[in-house]
Amino acid sequence: MSDREVERLERQLQRIEKELPVRAARTLRWLREPSSRWVRIPVGILAIIGGLFSFLPILGIWMLPLGLLLLAQDIPPLRRPTRRALLWCEQWWLKRKRKRMANGT
Incomplete structure (x- = not known):
């Protein structure tokens, strides 16, 4: 993977961060730091497992x-x-947003 791909992913994640509530953005920023790797990997694995059990409450x-x-x-x-x-x-989100604004909803 090229450095360019890593930079592109970083830019997209930063744009997402700007749209999140402050507390969620702060948590995401902390998880993305290189020093948080040993927390990020288990949390990522647990989130995927939780997604597989989405039929349960909360998950x-x-x-x-x-x-x-x-x-x-x-x-x-x-x-x-x-x-x-x-x-x-x-x-998709921007397209949906534009469509809703055009319809006045």
């Missing part, structure tokens, strides 16, 4: 992408697909 399918996002920081083969998925979600 949800939202945990699956969160876990992949955290693991992509440390596992190079996950970076490109994660970055592409983030880009697709961001484009």
